[in-house]
Amino acid sequence: xxxxxxxxxxxxxxxxxxxxxxCTYSDSASNYFPWYKQELGKRPQLIIDIRSNxxxxxxxxxxxxxxxxxxxxxxxxxxxxxxxxxxxFCAAKYSGNTPLVxxxxxxxxxxx
Amino acid sequence: xxxxxxTPSHQVTQMGQEVILRCVPIxxxxxxxxxxxxxxxxxxxxxxxxxxxxSEKSEIFDDQFSxxxxxxxxxxxxxxSTKLEDSAMYFCASSQTGTxxxxxxxxxxxxxxxx
Numbered sequence: 001x002x003x004x005x006x007x008x009x010x011x012x013x014x015x016x017x018x019x020x021x022x023c024t025y026s027d028s029a030s031n032y033f034p035w036y037k038q039e040l041g042k043r044p045q046l047i048i049d050i051r052s053n054x055x056x057x058x059x060x061x062x063x064x065x066x067x068x069x070x071x072x073x074x075x076x077x078x079x080x081x082x083x084x085x086x087x088x089f090c091a092a093k094y095s096g097n098t099p100l101v102x103x104x105x106x107x108x109x110x111x112x
Numbered sequence: 113x114x115x116x117x118x119t120p121s122h123q124v125t126q127m128g129q130e131v132i133l134r135c136v137p138i139x140x141x142x143x144x145x146x147x148x149x150x151x152x153x154x155x156x157x158x159x160x161x162x163x164x165x166x167s168e169k170s171e172i173f174d175d176q177f178s179x180x181x182x183x184x185x186x187x188x189x190x191x192x193s194t195k196l197e198d199s200a201m202y203f204c205a206s207s208q209t210g211t212x213x214x215x216x217x218x219x220x221x222x223x224x225x226x227x
Binding site: 034049103 | 145147153154155156157160168170203215216217218219220221
């Protein structure tokens with residue numbers, strides 16, 4: 001089955017700096033790659049996603065890149081703010097109604 | 113904005129007891145999921161459900177677990193004979209379709225503590 005690896009497990013950045021979180025996946029059939037943000041004690045919430053026919057997608061300060069050949073995708077957050085502090089999970093999904101497979105998460109701390 | 117709702121938010125149970133976790137998916141969604149998250153760890157898939165039957169389950173989802181959609185709105189996860197290691201946050205999720213690029217919406221979770 002699919003396996004998703006995520007790095008780093010923790011990341012601290014100064015407010016205003018950029019943060020990059022990287023994930024790799026094992027199954028070349030996966031074609032949907034969402035990123036979820038989870039604040040302490042709350043539900044995971046989708047912040048951005050990318051389909052396999054797209055190499056990059058941007059939404060304001062957040063961008064995601066996908067390299068299907070290398071089977072990795074990354075989340076980029078620019079101009080980080082303290083409210084960006086949370087755990088971020090990447091995930092991958094096959095075709096059909098197979099479930100999301102999550103990475104282990106990255107705890108991002110933005111230091112004011 | 114419609115959302116997935118879960119009850120209770122917290123559940124404390126004695127080891128060996130049975131618990132039922134309840135979820136109300138978004139009304140026009142057809143695919144339902146249960147995930148769990150042990151404290152500080154990643155979100156793990158348990159089971160997916162479509163058309164009144166299980167469509168996929170993980171190795172975690174053994175005979176101790178069962179799911180049911182008893183009516184048109186609720187989706188439940190039953191855990192029989194709970195163990196200490198079942199303590200976790202349990203998330204229900206739903207999606208409109210099962211295709212890969214359909215967003216899965218998560219409920220706020222039920223924190224299960226087995227003592």
